[in-house]
Amino acid sequence: MTETGIQQLIARELAAKTMGVVEQFLEVHTVVIRNDAPVIARICRAPEERLTSVYLPVEKEKFYFVFFLDTARKVVEWAQVEPFHSILLEARADTPTAAGLADLTTLTPTSQHDQGAIRFAALRHELSAVRFLPNPEPDTFERKLTNLLDYLEQDAAGIQALAATAEECFIRVVTIFHNGNGMLGGHTLNARSLRRISALGLEVVFDLYAEGKRFT
Numbered sequence: 726m727t728e729t730g731i732q733q734l735i736a737r738e739l740a741a742k743t744m745g746v747v748e749q750f751l752e753v754h755t756v757v758i759r760n761d762a763p764v765i766a767r768i769c770r771a772p773e774e775r776l777t778s779v780y781l782p783v784e785k786e787k788f789y790f791v792f793f794l795d796t797a798r799k800v801v802e803w804a805q806v807e808p809f810h811s812i813l814l815e816a817r818a819d820t821p822t823a824a825g826l827a828d829l830t831t832l833t834p835t836s837q838h839d840q841g842a843i844r845f846a847a848l849r850h851e852l853s854a855v856r857f858l859p860n861p862e863p864d865t866f867e868r869k870l871t872n873l874l875d876y877l878e879q880d881a882a883g884i885q886a887l888a889a890t891a892e893e894c895f896i897r898v899v900t901i902f903h904n905g906n907g908m909l910g911g912h913t914l915n916a917r918s919l920r921r922i923s924a925l926g927l928e929v930v931f932d933l934y935a936e937g938k939r940f941t
Contacts, residue, residue: 726796731779732762735792738801739763746804753905753938755784767863776802780863786937787901789863808910809901812869813858814877814884814927816891823853829890830883832857832876852892866900866912874921881925888926895928904935 726734739756742748757764763781766789770777776793783790787809793802813835816826823837834855842850859876860869873896877884888894902909912931914922922929 726794726799728765728768730799731768731777731794731796732765734794734799734801735763735779735781736761738792738804744801744804749940750790750804750806750905752941754786754790756781756790757784769864770796771868780807783937786903788903788937806903806905807863807865808903809899810864810866810869811858811861811897811899812866812873813856813897814873814895815854815856815897816887816894817852817854818891818893819851820853823855826853826855826887826891829886831880832883835859855887866898870896870898870914870918874918874925877925878921885926894926895930896922897930897932899932899934901934901936903937905937905940907939909933909935 738744738747739751742751766780766782768777768779775795777796779792779794780789781791789807789809790804791807792804794800795802818826820826820840822839823834827834827837835858837855838850838853840850840853844850857873857877860872864872898912900912914929
């Protein structure tokens with residue numbers, strides 16, 4: 726199916742609300758609409774999955790409303806709220822510039838700041854820092870973590886050096902759940918991921934938030 730065809734299929738379900746989960750969600754939140762069509766943040770079909778995931782942004786929120794489509798049959802099989810995930814590597818050090826940290830690895834930082842740079846208002850950063858965020862697009866926690874580790878392992882020796890040199894070097898997981906019914910769920914780090922994180926000399930920090938309107 727083309728993106729236009731997918732938009733039309735989802736638009737029909739948003740209007741008809743044949744699924745209870747769609748009706749329930751739309752009672753408290755609104756997906757982003759532009760030119761009379763739902764905006765699509767990402768279309769994803771992983772090799773191991775039968776259905777295509779279509780991520781819709783939600784008005785004034787970070788989490789997503791996701792439709793799962795059988796594109797061969799051109800039907801919507803399910804929909805649900807999916808959390809926002811940001812998973813990145815961050816290294817901080819008591820050094821005047823971030824360049825020294827960046828030079829420890831062949832990977833290119835996504836963002837960085839120097840010690841003393843303005844953070845916001847009158848506050849300044851106490852440490853220099855570099856960050857690596859290879860996949861900012863909407864996705865599941867598991868795939869985002871795997872993609873980050875795949876990326877970091879392209880220069881495992883450099884990341885190990887970064888972890889050994891910096892005062893702080895960690896994988897930061899930021900997740901924003903929809904607090905629809907108070908049952909937020911959580912994250913699982915499987916044994917393979919734990920071994921890969923340990924081999925790189927890294928820690929994991931979780932920042933978890935619950936936002937949005939509760940279901941009525």
